[in-house]
Amino acid sequence: MSRATSYLAAVVLGLSTLSSAAAANPQEAPGSAIHFDAAQRVFRIDAGKITYAFGVNGDGALQTLYWGSRLAADDLLGPASVPKERSSFDPVGSNTPQEYAGWGGAITVMPDLKLHFADGNRDLVLRYDSYRIENGSLHITLQDRAAKVTVGLRYVVDAATGILGRSARIENHASQALTIDRAAAASWNLPSATDYSLRYLTGTWASEWHLRTRPLTPGATELESRRGSTGDENNSWFAIERGGEWNESRGRVWFGALAWSGSWSIHIDQDVLNQVRVTGGFNPFDFSYPLEPGQSLQTPVFYAGYTDEGIGEASRLLHQFERSSILPARPQLKLRPVLYNSWEATEFKVNEAGQQRLAEKAAALGVERFVVDDGWFGARNSDHAGLGDWVVNREKFPNGLKPLIDKVHGLGMSFGLWVEPEMVNPDSDLYRQHPDWVLHFEGRQRSPARHQLVLNLAREDVSAHVFEVLDQLLSQNDIQFLKWDYNRNWSEPGWPQLAPEQQQKVYVAYVHHLYDILRRLRERHPGVEIESCSGGGARVDLGIMGLTDEVWPSDNTDPSDRLSIQDGFSYAYAPAVMMSWVTGSPNWVNRRSSSLDFRFLSSMQGGLGIGANILEWTPAEDASARAYIAAYKGIRATVQSGRLYRLLSPQERAPQSATESVQADGSQAVLFAFLRQGQEAQAYPTLYLQGLDSAARYRQRLIHGKAAVGTPEMASGAYWMHHGIDLSLQGDLDAAAVVFDRVGSSTSTSTTSTSTSRDR
Ligand code: DGJ
Numbered sequence: 001m002s003r004a005t006s007y008l009a010a011v012v013l014g015l016s017t018l019s020s021a022a023a024a025n026p027q028e029a030p031g032s033a034i035h036f037d038a039a040q041r042v043f044r045i046d047a048g049k050i051t052y053a054f055g056v057n058g059d060g061a062l063q064t065l066y067w068g069s070r071l072a073a074d075d076l077l078g079p080a081s082v083p084k085e086r087s088s089f090d091p092v093g094s095n096t097p098q099e100y101a102g103w104g105g106a107i108t109v110m111p112d113l114k115l116h117f118a119d120g121n122r123d124l125v126l127r128y129d130s131y132r133i134e135n136g137s138l139h140i141t142l143q144d145r146a147a148k149v150t151v152g153l154r155y156v157v158d159a160a161t162g163i164l165g166r167s168a169r170i171e172n173h174a175s176q177a178l179t180i181d182r183a184a185a186a187s188w189n190l191p192s193a194t195d196y197s198l199r200y201l202t203g204t205w206a207s208e209w210h211l212r213t214r215p216l217t218p219g220a221t222e223l224e225s226r227r228g229s230t231g232d233e234n235n236s237w238f239a240i241e242r243g244g245e246w247n248e249s250r251g252r253v254w255f256g257a258l259a260w261s262g263s264w265s266i267h268i269d270q271d272v273l274n275q276v277r278v279t280g281g282f283n284p285f286d287f288s289y290p291l292e293p294g295q296s297l298q299t300p301v302f303y304a305g306y307t308d309e310g311i312g313e314a315s316r317l318l319h320q321f322e323r324s325s326i327l328p329a330r331p332q333l334k335l336r337p338v339l340y341n342s343w344e345a346t347e348f349k350v351n352e353a354g355q356q357r358l359a360e361k362a363a364a365l366g367v368e369r370f371v372v373d374d375g376w377f378g379a380r381n382s383d384h385a386g387l388g389d390w391v392v393n394r395e396k397f398p399n400g401l402k403p404l405i406d407k408v409h410g411l412g413m414s415f416g417l418w419v420e421p422e423m424v425n426p427d428s429d430l431y432r433q434h435p436d437w438v439l440h441f442e443g444r445q446r447s448p449a450r451h452q453l454v455l456n457l458a459r460e461d462v463s464a465h466v467f468e469v470l471d472q473l474l475s476q477n478d479i480q481f482l483k484w485d486y487n488r489n490w491s492e493p494g495w496p497q498l499a500p501e502q503q504q505k506v507y508v509a510y511v512h513h514l515y516d517i518l519r520r521l522r523e524r525h526p527g528v529e530i531e532s533c534s535g536g537g538a539r540v541d542l543g544i545m546g547l548t549d550e551v552w553p554s555d556n557t558d559p560s561d562r563l564s565i566q567d568g569f570s571y572a573y574a575p576a577v578m579m580s581w582v583t584g585s586p587n588w589v590n591r592r593s594s595s596l597d598f599r600f601l602s603s604m605q606g607g608l609g610i611g612a613n614i615l616e617w618t619p620a621e622d623a624s625a626r627a628y629i630a631a632y633k634g635i636r637a638t639v640q641s642g643r644l645y646r647l648l649s650p651q652e653r654a655p656q657s658a659t660e661s662v663q664a665d666g667s668q669a670v671l672f673a674f675l676r677q678g679q680e681a682q683a684y685p686t687l688y689l690q691g692l693d694s695a696a697r698y699r700q701r702l703i704h705g706k707a708a709v710g711t712p713e714m715a716s717g718a719y720w721m722h723h724g725i726d727l728s729l730q731g732d733l734d735a736a737a738v739v740f741d742r743v744g745s746s747t748s749t750s751t752t753s754t755s756t757s758r759d760r
Pocket of ligand 1: 343373374418485487533534535536552554555
């Protein structure tokens with residue numbers, strides 16, 4: 001359908017355009033619909049529990065009308081009326097909450113698109129032209145007729161969660177070249193208010209995922225990465241709540257995340273009229289993208305959602321959306337196998353005999369995937385050399401990787417290997433052959449970090465080489481998993497192969513090639529899973545997540561620090577992708593000692609891995625590890641695919657923290673409780689479970705810890721939710737975990753596939 005031809009063209013779509021999981025969960029709304037009211041010139045999207053509406057105003061601009069809880073089908077939401085000019089300083093263009101604004105006319109707010117033409121014109125006024133609905137997506141064309149520039153807006157809708165994805169395609173139809181100075185994927189306009197607060201995530205290496213909250217006041221806040229990749233200084237996620245009412249389970253929350261793994265920006269602006277606008281896309285810093293006549297630029301997708309059930313529900317909607325619509329295995333979730341990785345135990349000292357010994361021990365403990373980390377290739381005995389030379393080091397593995405891989409498979413585990421394909425050490429054969437393959441400016445210094453430089457993946461020859469090397473590695477070895485690392489940010493991002501005015505295209509072309517390599521590898525080797533690691537959690541976003549199966553949130557494996565790291569992570573991303581290792585004590589990051597119990601329970605909140613030197617474990621520790629791994633296998637579907645409730649927050653170094661995960665069908669809940677530091681003789685607070693079936697009966701069993709005397713073995717969901725459970729946690733670094741199994745049959749179906757011990 002293109003353009004409106006009837007008085008009221010109501011186009012109703014079938015079930016989810018992104019997800020087919022909606023029908024399985026009775027709590028979810030059954031479908032989504034996109035309507036166009038031709039008389040009012042209003043577009044309306046209903047999905048999940050939300051309604052989103054915008055209209056074409058009298059000036060032809062696309063104006064947001066509503067974004068919030070689901071409205072009645074016959075509620076009128078238009079027409080969009082052009083706001084009055086408030087004063088000569090507040091022009092109409094700036095008071096209009098535009099869906100996608102060009103920088104032109106009298107506009108003073110941050111535009112979505114700013115460009116300049118070869119003839120010097122920098123004025124761009126985008127007006128509605130047409131729409132079409134195709135494959136469940138809404139496409140709208142805006143244009144500046146005189147300048148001959150069009151912008152194709154795309155709206156995709158997830159029927160289950162009400163999360164919308166918006167992106168833009170900028171096309172140059174003029175006869176002259178233009179250059180894009182900034183390009184957003186979308187702007188999200190919120191209702192006017194003065195009591196908003198913004199939540200965002202910030203951090204640095206080994207200290208990622210700190211949750212911060214600040215009131216929104218007139219002025220701008222920029223969340224961004226100028227680093228060439230996602231970064232951990234800010235993550236590309238936001239949540240905005242009406243102040244005073246924000247709470248885990250109550251209050252209005254608008255939230256979103258960008259699907260882009262390069263430099264990005266989310267610009268949050270509150271103007272003096274209390275209009276709040278969230279604009280996200282490519283980071284305009286050092287950005288310049290020329291378009292010859294006939295060329296176009298596609299932006300990333302900016303996803304966003306709304307709930308009136310608090311920040312806890314906002315996270316759960318995102319988790320559900322990631323599992324059903326983003327991850328490669330979508331709409332089903334593939335559960336994470338229990339993994340062993342020797343990085344913290346051996347660092348670069350990997351060799352055939354040592355890895356075989358570790359593999360035997362790991363298998364005996366119940367591990368399902370064995371991963372060889374850094375050090376297996378080239379002259380890689382430290383971080384000074386070898387990156388780029390992806391050939392097996394024959395001193396460490398005289399017969400290649402095959403004997404170890406066969407051994408690992410023979411032990412019933414899948415085999416994984418570490419790679420860092422985008423990097424090169426100057427001390428490597430690759431760099432000696434191709435010194436021009438790295439990001440650099442001609443005749444200028446090249447600044448190494450961790451003794452390595454960044455390969456310019458934007459170059460066709462470089463990305464072809466990287467693909468071939470990995471394709472060969474996977475074709476010649478029976479590998480089921482790659483840990484894909486990325487251990488530095490960009491510096492000197494020049495691309496001297498191209499004309500000077502073309503070089504900044506590197507910010508876009510690099511990421512497109514990265515995605516292309518990942519996509520092609522997955523197609524050629526469908527049995528291989530990939531982890532996104534960037535010296536920890538510096539490349540976690542909805543873009544990379546579409547092509548990788550799990551992420552490494554942090555190199556900080558201290559189980560106490562991890563509680564905050566994992567909590568912060570959970571605001572934006574699903575426990576289903578969050579890997580967490582049990583490592584040695586004292587921990588290498590901070591020398592803190594902790595019990596094996598505390599380490600296991602902290603790691604069991606995500607995808608469980610072991611990273612300790614297990615050859616040094618005592619028989620008692622082995623027995624304990626075996627029991628925890630077995631227990632984890634019995635709860636991992638709940639932990640990884642269940643609904644997460646944050647009961648007590650570990651943020652701001654709080655001493656007590658607790659989480660609960662509930663299976664989608666209500667059949668099981670798992671409660672984790674932690675005490676970092678006991679205070680005087682204070683009792684641990686009563687924990688009230690959430691999300692259980694009130695009328696059903698649940699039997700509790702402790703994985704570890706003590707429940708208060710008199711705690712019933714079995715009680716109703718209502719009892720556990722309203723009476724709660726008292727656990728006895730004492731001293732420093734104490735922990736408990738309790739499983740609640742519903743007694744009786746399940747009422748709905750699960751949407752996960754269980755992993756096998758050998759996922760080949
Ligand atoms: C950084 C990663 O985060 C670590 O887990 C490890 O793989 C090292 N790189 C290896 O160099």
